[in-house]
Amino acid sequence: MAAIAQGTFGASVTISVVKPTISKAVRIVLTDPSGNVINSVDYTNATAKDGQPVGTLDGTTWKLAAADSTAIQAKLVDALKGTGHALSANNTLTADQQALIAQTTFGNQVSVKTVAANPVKDNEVQLSFVDQQGTSLGTTTLTKAATDKTALETIKAASGSDPTSTNSATLKAAYDALLTKAGVKGYYTTDLTADQLKANLAALNAAAFGQSVKLVVAKIPVKALASSFTFFDHAKQDIWNYKDFPINYLEDANGKRDSDTNFSKQLMTDTNLNGYAGNVVSDASVNNALKAQHLDTIYYAAKDDGWWAAAGTHLASGDFGTNGSLFADSMKGKTIYVYKVTLTAKANDNTVALDQKGNLDTPLLDKDGNVTIADAPVKVGLKYTQVSGAPKKVTLDDAKFGAKSLASFYNN
Secondary structure (H helix, E strand, O other): OOOHHOOOOOOOOOOOOOOOOOOOEEEEEEEEEOEEEEEEEOOOOOOOOOOOOOEEEEOOOOEEHHHHHHHHHHHHHHHHOOEEEOOOOOOOHHHHHHHHOOEEEEEOOOEEEEOOOOOOOOEEEEEEEEEOOOOOOEEEEOOOOOOOOOHHHHHHHHHHOOOOOOHHHHHHHHHHHHHHHHHOOOOEOOOOHHHHHHHHHHHHOOOOOOEEEEHHHHHHHEEEEEEEEEEEEEOOOOOOOEEEEOOOOEEEOOOEEEEEEHHHHHOOHHHHHHOOOOEEHHHHHHHHHHHHHHEEEEEEEEOOOOOOOOOOOOOOOOHEEOOOOOHHHOOOEEEEEEEEEEEEOOOOOOOOOEEEEEEEEEOOOOOEEEOOOOOOEEEEEEEEEEEEOOEEEEOOOOOHOOOOHHHHHOOO
């Protein structure tokens, strides 16, 4: 950085570089015929040692062992899938490519040039999509229509719009159509830099039949459906009414105990509840997330300090042990109530509700059992209901004090 800062226009600056070291592996970098990086693969074997060549020298020819050749070729062919490139005409390692890899030492890297899998014909134009780091994502080859005079006309027709437009909505629609043709999902133009958009525009305007056009696209950011989850026991308050009692410390179906905040974070990142803005999350996805995070059934406990010898204060983290025992020593001899509650997401049901400042009346899922992921995540309240039967009342004598989970109290 200092060398560059001291440089002057019209002069040159020398920068020292080092080879990347990949411990006990050789990195094989795959490039297109022009030298652009497509993908890379790290290869190692049981005898790999840094500084040792991958292959052996047979006279004046470097060769790979049969097992190494087979394994490396399989990895490289897999890395080239969907890129529009191949190792060779029949997608196998050539003798020259094998020799390059064989003489490379473990801990270093080697570049292997590929060929176009399906050369672009004189009446075709190929679109090759890469991400912002230059990694190949996929290609589509478009065929000239009888009335097309330029390759750009063919591209515009395939897009159903205009990928050279300065209107963001028009540009997005055009690229969406072209990316779909290339089988590329999860990318768009919205987050491209001004220079990347300018380069794409220049490439499209210079498009010609019989050639490939490289276009840069950006990864669509993944959005979370929810910014938080709160947990409640939707229990009877009296003969006529129900009340949602907050559960701040709980045990999941797998016997893990933690705060509602930490379980909320765990659920927020579940892949069933994440996607791109505009994606739909169904009731089945919500239930899959609850099950995957072991939160479809949960347990919690309360002290025997309520009115008329009933459950009162919920047990918090400090009431549980940290030395292998379920409970803290202060709980010996105390009487507690153990609750088992479950939840199933349903269409148009406020069991899973928007948590609007404590108001849990609005169902998260519509009449079809769906909710759309928005740019801004929402707060969600989960209203569990007790399984049939009353909570279990337990006095923590010496025998019961050694239990390992709340579930063991309730289910046994």
